[in-house]
Amino acid sequence: MRTYDVVIVGGGPAGISTALHLHALDPALAERTLVLEREHYPREKYCAGGIGGRAKKALARIGVTVDVPAVPVSAVAMRTQGTTLRVSEPDFGQVVRRIEFDHALARTATARGITVREGAAVREVVATADGVRIVLSDGEVVLARVVVGADGVGGVVRRCLGLPGGRLRAQVIECDTEIVASDLARDTLLFDWSDRTLHGYGWDFPTLVKGEPRMCRGVYVIRTMGPDNVKERLRAYLGARGLRIEDYTLKPFGERGFDSADPISKPRALLVGEAAGIDIATGEGIAQAIDYGELAARRLSRAFRSGDFTFADWKRNVLTSRFGRSLFARLVMYRAYYPNRPRTEQILVDNPAFLQLFAQDFAGNRLRTRTLLRAAAATSPRDVPWLAELVRDTARGRGEAPREA
Numbered sequence: 001m002r003t004y005d006v007v008i009v010g011g012g013p014a015g016i017s018t019a020l021h022l023h024a025l026d027p028a029l030a031e032r033t034l035v036l037e038r039e040h041y042p043r044e045k046y047c048a049g050g051i052g053g054r055a056k057k058a059l060a061r062i063g064v065t066v067d068v069p070a071v072p073v074s075a076v077a078m079r080t081q082g083t084t085l086r087v088s089e090p091d092f093g094q095v096v097r098r099i100e101f102d103h104a105l106a107r108t109a110t111a112r113g114i115t116v117r118e119g120a121a122v123r124e125v126v127a128t129a130d131g132v133r134i135v136l137s138d139g140e141v142v143l144a145r146v147v148v149g150a151d152g153v154g155g156v157v158r159r160c161l162g163l164p165g166g167r168l169r170a171q172v173i174e175c176d177t178e179i180v181a182s183d184l185a186r187d188t189l190l191f192d193w194s195d196r197t198l199h200g201y202g203w204d205f206p207t208l209v210k211g212e213p214r215m216c217r218g219v220y221v222i223r224t225m226g227p228d229n230v231k232e233r234l235r236a237y238l239g240a241r242g243l244r245i246e247d248y249t250l251k252p253f254g255e256r257g258f259d260s261a262d263p264i265s266k267p268r269a270l271l272v273g274e275a276a277g278i279d280i281a282t283g284e285g286i287a288q289a290i291d292y293g294e295l296a297a298r299r300l301s302r303a304f305r306s307g308d309f310t311f312a313d314w315k316r317n318v319l320t321s322r323f324g325r326s327l328f329a330r331l332v333m334y335r336a337y338y339p340n341r342p343r344t345e346q347i348l349v350d351n352p353a354f355l356q357l358f359a360q361d362f363a364g365n366r367l368r369t370r371t372l373l374r375a376a377a378a379t380s381p382r383d384v385p386w387l388a389e390l391v392r393d394t395a396r397g398r399g400e401a402p403r404e405a
Helices: 013-025 027-031 053-060 098-111 156-160 230-239 286-306 314-320 322-350 353-363 369-377 381-395
Strands: 002-009 033-037 050-052 070-080 083-096 115-118 122-127 132-136 141-149 169-177 188-192 200-209 212-222 251-256 269-271
Touching (some): 002 013, 027 286, 053 286, 083 188, 083 322, 083 353, 122 141, 141 156, 156 269, 322 353
Antiparallel strands (some): 070 083, 200 212
């Protein structure tokens, strides 16, 4: 029976980022850290692969560069009400294949001396006052002083610790297709909100499949707002581009949104990445996973210095961080958008400053004062009291899932 200070369950971007940032911040603690990954790299992970530039910046701060095939993107477009609004932003981001990105990130961790065990599925996690008992699928027992749940939507850590599953869920389906004449330039991520009966959006992201230029297309449906048939939604989305769904391999997956009402820690345990929740409004998660890792490393190092492993302040740590404030803002946006969709979309079309703010945040750039002022000027005075109340309720964890008017 091996004993570690920290055991991280999940070897995706959130788990490996936690280990890498811990290595940069507290090398001695990183030496006593174990990452458990249930699959063997390279393993497929269904995901559109869009990574905001802030992820690259966060990794660069600890000297990490992930060198994998990627499509650089410099702009984001929103399509709604028959209009396509497009804004550019320096260092906006890139599109990668997760099978390549996750493997490269894990290789970087092992090269730095971090212990990453592949093929190590976790069956049970039991936290006590003295530590955490982790049982693997083959019966092996690993002991830890702290466990980090980085194991995604259906993670065993959250489930075994009795943490609620959360209300904010999305269902996603995607496929890789050829490029068509109506596609935008390959430096642009397109979010298509044209169909108001869809509780979510369609997307077109430029990608590379075995070195060949392709387009990743998909549909993101927020299940919290009601049932929907994502496959038929994708069929219609592809059909509008002259494509047949039967011609492609479909990749469905689920996502969990961050909710200020959900607990994301227990004594001797904290959750990161999609286990804790990502942006429910857009489904963005890779850069947020890396941000979670950076913040978790600081919190873990502090816990081992103080000897306090309650992690009662973990959610507050998240909400007061830069990426946590972004998560909160997008949660408010989700709750504001759908009940007032026609008006909200008109404001977005009339004033691209809001989309520019999203682009700046996605890129990890400073939110420029001029853009903030333009966005504020586009907000009607009659909406201010309602928005203030919405922010207060969301902060208190009382915001209900929206219902479209």
